[in-house]
Each structure stands twice: as C-alpha cells, then as structure tokens.
Amino acid sequence: xxxxxxxxxxxxxxxxxxxxxxxxxxxxxxxxxxxxxxxxxxxxxxxxxxxxxxxxxxxxxxxxxxxxxxxxxxxxxxxxxxxxxxxxxxxxxxxxxxxxxxxxxxxxxxxxxxxxxxxxxxxxxxxxxxxxxxxxxxxxxxxxxxxxxxxxxxxxxxxxxxxxxxxxxxxxxxxxxxxxxxxxxxxxxxxxxxxxxxxxxxxxxxxxxxxxxxxxxxxxxxxxxxxxxxxxxxxxxxxxxxxxxxxxxxxxxxxxxxxxxxxxxxxxxxxxxxxxxxxxxxxxxxxxxxxxxxxxxxxxxxxxxxxxxxxxxxxxxxxxxxxxxxxxxxxxxxxxxxxxxxxxxxxxxxxxxxxxxxxxxxxxxxxxxxxxxxxxxxxxxxx
Numbered sequence: 001x002x003x004x005x006x007x008x009x010x011x012x013x014x015x016x017x018x019x020x021x022x023x024x025x026x027x028x029x030x031x032x033x034x035x036x037x038x039x040x041x042x043x044x045x046x047x048x049x050x051x052x053x054x055x056x057x058x059x060x061x062x063x064x065x066x067x068x069x070x071x072x073x074x075x076x077x078x079x080x081x082x083x084x085x086x087x088x089x090x091x092x093x094x095x096x097x098x099x100x101x102x103x104x105x106x107x108x109x110x111x112x113x114x115x116x117x118x119x120x121x122x123x124x125x126x127x128x129x130x131x132x133x134x135x136x137x138x139x140x141x142x143x144x145x146x147x148x149x150x151x152x153x154x155x156x157x158x159x160x161x162x163x164x165x166x167x168x169x170x171x172x173x174x175x176x177x178x179x180x181x182x183x184x185x186x187x188x189x190x191x192x193x194x195x196x197x198x199x200x201x202x203x204x205x206x207x208x209x210x211x212x213x214x215x216x217x218x219x220x221x222x223x224x225x226x227x228x229x230x231x232x233x234x235x236x237x238x239x240x241x242x243x244x245x246x247x248x249x250x251x252x253x254x255x256x257x258x259x260x261x262x263x264x265x266x267x268x269x270x271x272x273x274x275x276x277x278x279x280x281x282x283x284x285x286x287x288x289x290x291x292x293x294x295x296x297x298x299x300x301x302x303x304x305x306x307x308x309x310x311x312x313x314x315x316x317x318x319x320x321x322x323x324x325x326x327x328x329x330x331x332x333x334x335x336x337x338x339x340x341x342x343x344x345x346x347x348x349x350x351x352x353x354x355x356x357x358x359x360x361x362x363x364x365x366x367x368x369x370x371x372x373x374x375x376x377x378x379x380x381x382x383x
Contacts, residue, residue: 036103036104036105036106036108036340037101037102037103037104037368037376037377038101038102038103038104039099039100039101040100040101040102040367041100042094042095042100044100044102044367045100045313045367046313046315046325047325048313048325048326048327049325049326050087052325052326052327053087053090053091053326053327054085054086054087054090055294055296055297055326056297056311056326056327056328056329057080057083057085057090057094057311057327058085058294058297059294059297059298059327059328059329059331060311060327060328060329061077061080061081061083062291062292062294062329063289063291063309063329063331064077064080064081065291066289066290066291066309067309070309072307072371072374073309073371075097075371076097076098076371079093079097080093080097094311094369097371097372098311098369098370098371098372099369099370099371099372100313100367100368100369101367101368101369101370101376102365102366102367102368103305103306103340103341103365103366103367103368104340104341105339105340105341106340109341110341110365111341111363111364111365112339112340112341112342112343112363112364112365112366113339113341113342113361113362113363113364114314114316114342114343114344114345114360114362114363114364115337115343115344115345115357115360115361115362116344116345116346116347116356116357116358116360117203117300117334117344117345117346117347117357118203118346118347118348118349118350118353118354118356118357118358119203119205119206119207119284119285119348119349119350119353120196120199120200120203120206120207120349120350120354121206121207121208121209121215121349121350121351122191122192122193122196122200122206122207122208122209123191123192123196123208123209124136124189124190124191124192124196124208124209124210124216125189125190125208125210125211126189126190126210126216127190128187128190129190131192132190132191132192133190133192134190134191134192134193134194134196134197135182135187135189135190135191136187136188136189136190136191136197136200136208136218136275137178137183137185137186137187137188137274137275138185138186138187138188138221138274138275138276139185139221139222139274139276140172140183140184140185140274141184141185142163142164142184143161143162143163143172143222143224144161144162144163144164144169145159145160145161145222146159146160146161146162146169147159148160159225160225161222161223161224161225162225171225171226172224172225172226173224173272174224174226174267174270174272175224175226175266175267175269175270175271175272176263176266176267176270178224178272179194179263179266179267179272180263185274188216188218188275188276188277189208189216189218191208194262194263194266195251195252195255195262198231198266198269199248199252200218200273200275201271201272201273204219204220204273204334205217205218205219205220205275205278205285205286206218207280207349214280215280216277216280217277217278217279217280217281217285218275218276218277218278219275219276219278219285219286220273220275220276221274221275221276222273222274223271223272223273223274224270224271224272224273224274226270226271226272227270227271228269228271228336229268229269229270229271230269230336231251231265231266231268231269232246232251233246234265234268234269235251235254235265240254240258241254247358247359248354248358249358284298284346284348284349285349287300287331287332287333287346288300288303288308288331288332288333289308289309289330289331289332291331293331293332293346294329294346295346295347295348295349295353296326296345296346296347296348297326297327297328297329297346298328298329298331298332298345298346299312299314299328299329299330299331299332299343299344299345299346300330300331300332300333300334300337300343300344300346301330301332301333301337301342301343301344302333302337302338302339302342303333304338305339305340305342305377306330306366306368306377307330307377308330308331308333309329309330309331310329310330310368310369310370311327311328311329311330311368311369312327312328312329312330312343312366312367312368312369313326313327313328313366313367313369314326314327314328314343314345314364314365314366315364315365315366316345316362316363316364316365317362317363317364318356318360318362319356319359319360319361319362324345324364327369328343328345330343332344332346341364341365341366343364343366345357345360347360
C-alpha cells in the first residue's frame with residue numbers, strides 16, 4: 001500500500017502511525033542498518049499449521065505472474081504452478097527448491113519489530129456537503145516528478161517532486177498549505193473528518209462508504225515530496241500522550257477532545273498523499289508489487305534488506321500474545337518499515353482489521369526462503 005515514514009524503535013503500533021504501506025511517501029535519507037543472512041535448515045523453522053502453510057504459499061504464488069519475469073524466481077514460480085494446494089506437497093516443494101536463511105540485525109539479534117496495517121473504510125460522499133467537507137485529492141495538475149536515477153544511477157528509486165516557477169523547480173506545497181489553501185487537483189471524494197484523511201494517507205489506500213451503499217476504493221497515487229513526520233510523535237513531544245500510549249485510537253480520541261488543535265497536529269506532518277480511484281473488487285488492495293494483498297499473509301518489508309516478491313517465514317504474536325507463525329509474501333513496502341528484522345503484516349479491510357493492526361507492535365523473527373543456487377540479495381551473509 002504505500003509509504004515512507006521514518007522508523008522509530010518506539011514506533012506507533014502497526015497502523016503505521018509511524019508506518020504505512022503501498023509504495024508511497026518519501027522519507028529523509030538516513031543511515032541504513034546492515035542486516036545479515038544466516039544460513040540455516042528447515043529444522044530451524046518453528047512449526048506451522050497446514051492451514052497457514054497453504055494460505056501463505058498461495059499468497060506468495062499469487063504474485064508469480066509478475067515474478068516469473070525475475071530470473072531469481074522464474075524457475076521456482078514455474079515449478080510452483082504445478083503444486084497442489086495441499087500441505088504435504090507444498091512442504092516437499094519448498095524443501096526441494098528453497099534454502100532457509102535467518103535474518104539478524106547488525107547487533108546479531110534475531111528479533112525485530114513486527115507491526116501491522118490495514119485498509120480502512122470511512123464515510124464520505126462524491127459531492128461536498130456541510131457534513132462531508134474534507135477533500136480527498138487526486139494527483140495535482142502542476143506537480144512535477146523528476147526521477148533522479150536518469151542522471152545519477154546510484155539514486156535509483158529516488159524522486160524529486162515540486163512545482164515549476166519560471167525556470168526553477170521549487171518544493172511542492174506542504175500538507176499545512178494544502179489543507180489550508182487547497183490544491184489544483186481533482187477531488188475524488190469528500191470525507192467527514194480530517195483525521196480520517198490523515199489515517200487514509202498513512203495507510204496509503206482505503207474505501208469510502210457512500211450514502212447509496214456503494215464503496216469507492218482509493219489507492220496511493222503520489223506524494224508531495226516532503227518527509228513524513230508521525231503525528232503520534234508530535235503528541236508525545238507536546239506532552240499530550242505518553243509514547244507507550246500512542247495508538248490510532250488514542251490519537252483520534254485526542255483529536256475529538258481538542259478539535260481546535262487538529263490543524264496544528266496535522267501541520268506537524270508536512271507529507272501529503274494523493275490518491276487514484278481503483279476498481280472495486282473483493283481482492284485486497286494492491287501493494288508495491290502491484291498484486292492484491294492477502295489478509296494475514298502479505299507483508300510490507302524494507303526492500304534494502306528483503307527483495308519484493310520473497311517468501312518469508314514469520315514468527316511473532318498478536319497483541320493478545322497468541323502466536324502468529326506462518327509463511328508470508330513480501331508484496332509491499334513502507335518507508336517506516338526500515339531495519340534489519342522488520343515487517344508490517346497486512347490484516348485486511350475494515351474496523352476489525354484496523355483494531356488488530358492498530359495495536360500490533362510485537363517482537364518477531366523472520367527467515368528468508370530463497371531459491372537454491374541463486375545469489376542472495378546484496379547484503380552481508382553469514383555462512
């Protein structure tokens with residue numbers, strides 16, 4: 001789904017109040033920690049139920065239409081197409097074709113941060129009314145995007161966003177300016193609450209529940225080029241919340257109790273996300289790999305550590321402490337999803353998924369399942 005937020009060890013729970021997914025926001029450059037891959041065996045993996053094994057494998061295989069063009073995954077995807085959705089057959093395929101590598105941090109720690117995200121549903125309309133008066137913008141007509149790797153290959157994936165004034169490309173408006181003055185962009189929908197728009201931008205995709213019962217599905221389209229600054233951290237810095245109490249619910253409660261300060265809260269985050277309308281379907285939203293995400297089995301990762309499309313083995317817990325052990329598919333990215341052992345688990349659509357995602361801030365371990373005979377991603381390896 002979207003996002004590039006800056007990582008904090010005390011990050012807000014999964015919701016990506018410090019994170020969010022779907023290919024989106026641009027974070028300030030910062031030193032990147034070094035991960036290591038430690039060669040292991042199948043006996044090193046925690047056991048998984050047959051149900052989770054089948055579901056995780058199928059989530060990964062759903063991207064093979066795209067991965068089959070990747071030389072790393074082409075042969076594995078071709079073989080995977082012939083595997084029945086049956087646990088014994090899947091285990092045999094995995095053990096025959098893939099090698100296990102454990103991820104460790106630069107400090108040689110096997111544990112990392114596992115958060116969660118979801119696709120929200122907010123009330124709104126296609127026309128402005130006294131109640132629905134918060135615009136959801138498409139991409140501005142006057143915003144220019146410059147891909148820097150055309151001149152500097154070492155900046156692959158880096159982009160500048162701005163507005164041309166005369167012969168000068170100047171930074172695009174901040175969220176504070178856009179919220180106050182508007183922007184030259186199509187309005188896709190109108191929401192009832194500016195906080196709903198902020199959370200929609202953090203998640204990077206969502207649905208608008210219209211009065212006639214239809215839902216308008218929106219996805220990340222672009223961003224204004226300013227770095228994301230978490231509104232939860234601003235509340236902590238202002239002494240309004242304790243960092244351990246920051247959740248989507250606590251932020252929303254603060255906003256309801258302090259309506260006159262909401263513009264100040266939102267102005268603390270200069271990043272602004274623009275959306276595009278997406279076809280409505282029963283599929284999950286599309287992540288950075290441009291395949292529908294599978295609730296409970298797709299994750300956003302740091303692609304500096306884990307390549308998109310990878311099959312992972314995840315061991316963590318839900319907020320209530322119950323175990324989550326399963327294969328998951330690396331199908332999304334998020335700028336706050338940075339670090340050596342780090343993943344953001346997609347929990348699905350709606351309020352129940354949001355409750356789970358918004359409270360998830362767990363320790364966890366990750367193993368990479370990588371095609372045998374293929375060179376590992378370009379990070380340090382431990383034999």
